Amino acid sequence: MREEELEVAIKVVIVGNGAVGKSSMIQRYCKGTFTKDYKKTIGVDFLERQIELDGEEVRLMLWDTAGQEEFDAITKAYYRGAQACVLAFSTTDRDSFEAAHSWKMKVEDECGEIPTVLVQNKIDLLDQSVVDPEEADLLARALGCRLLRTSVKEDINVNAVFRHLAACCLAELRLQEEEYALSGASNGIPPLTISAFSPSMQNGKSHHGNGTIILRPGKQKSHKKKNVLRNACRIL
Numbered sequence: 001m002r003e004e005e006l007e008v009a010i011k012v013v014i015v016g017n018g019a020v021g022k023s024s025m026i027q028r029y030c031k032g033t034f035t036k037d038y039k040k041t042i043g044v045d046f047l048e049r050q051i052e053l054d055g056e057e058v059r060l061m062l063w064d065t066a067g068q069e070e071f072d073a074i075t076k077a078y079y080r081g082a083q084a085c086v087l088a089f090s091t092t093d094r095d096s097f098e099a100a101h102s103w104k105m106k107v108e109d110e111c112g113e114i115p116t117v118l119v120q121n122k123i124d125l126l127d128q129s130v131v132d133p134e135e136a137d138l139l140a141r142a143l144g145c146r147l148l149r150t151s152v153k154e155d156i157n158v159n160a161v162f163r164h165l166a167a168c169c170l171a172e173l174r175l176q177e178e179e180y181a182l183s184g185a186s187n188g189i190p191p192l193t194i195s196a197f198s199p200s201m202q203n204g205k206s207h208h209g210n211g212t213i214i215l216r217p218g219k220q221k222s223h224k225k226k227n228v229l230r231n232a233c234r235i236l
Contacts, residue, residue, distance in 0.1 A: 009059040010169050012162070013079050015103045016088035017096035018066070021121040024152045025088065026062045029162055034153055044078045051166065058166050072106075079110040084165040087145065091122040094130040097139070104143055115168035116145045117161055124151040 014022045023045060028034050030047040045064040050057060063082070065075040085107050089096040104116065118140045120131065140147035146164060150157040 007057050007059060008170070008173065009061060010084055010166060011061050011063065011082045012084045012086060012165060013063045013065060013082040013107060014086040014088060015065055015075075015079075015107060016086075016119075017090075017093065017099050017103075020088045020090040020093060020096045021150075021152045022086075022088050023064050025086070025119075025121065025150070025158060025161075026064050028152045028155060028158050030062065034155070036153070044075055049162075051163070053163065053166050054170060056170060058170070060162055060166060062162075076106065076110055079107050082107065082111050083114055083169055085111075085114055085116040086119055086161060086165070087116055087143070088119040088121055089131075091120055091131060092125050092128045097131045097135070100139060101143065104145075115165055115172075116143070117164055118143060118145040118147045119161055120147065120149045121152060123149045123156065124154050 014026060016022055024034060026045075026047045030049045044066065046062065047064070048059060048061045050059045052058070063078050065078060085104075087100055087103055087107075089100050100118065107114070107116070118136075120136050136147055136149075148157050148161050148164070150161060152158060
């Protein structure tokens with residue numbers, strides 16, 4: 001148990017070609033709404049949702065990025081410091097399926113390897129599918145990602161996408177806390193530090209850090225919840 005309750009915040013980027021349902025996905029997840037009218041995202045959009053997972057309060061900060069190539073210079077800047085990624089393609093769009101590998105590389109160029117889930121959206125349109133199930137499975141294995149099939153319209157598996165990523169990030173955090181405790185640090189209490197929206201650098205290369213943004217306290221008597229979002233946003 002931690003000495004204080006802390007709020008963990010995770011920056012998640014949602015990437016993929018245009019019109020695969022990225023904006024609709026986060027609207028469904030954060031607001032519970034869906035519209036079939038397509039509106040192209042210009043640059044990036046942002047929504048957030050707070051959930052409870054394994055006894056932890058987790059704030060998911062979801063960055064919806066434009067899928068058109070002309071926005072690459074803008075969107076790449078917002079990949080930096082992401083701790084998890086949704087890589088989406090559409091059941092009815094072969095180009096979006098074939099572009100998945102390049103999208104993953106774009107994110108890794110900025111963030112290093114981070115927990116990523118491959119999402120096949122629009123499974124309510126399987127009768128119009130241009131991607132075989134076996135192909136999607138093979139792609140997920142090639143990319144080293146878990147594959148989740150979703151229908152944002154029917155609200156199928158949307159929650160599972162983000163809970164899976166949050167669970168991966170929490171597992172990484174707990175592993176690092178255990179390693180810290182075993183390292184024999186003074187007092188067994190870490191100093192006050194903030195891990196913000198930026199990966200660490202090792203050997204000149206971007207490296208995924210602790211998977212979350214978390215305020216690590218020194219010894220304090222207060223038991224009030226710390227909200228790290230304000231601190232994190234100030235550092236951006």
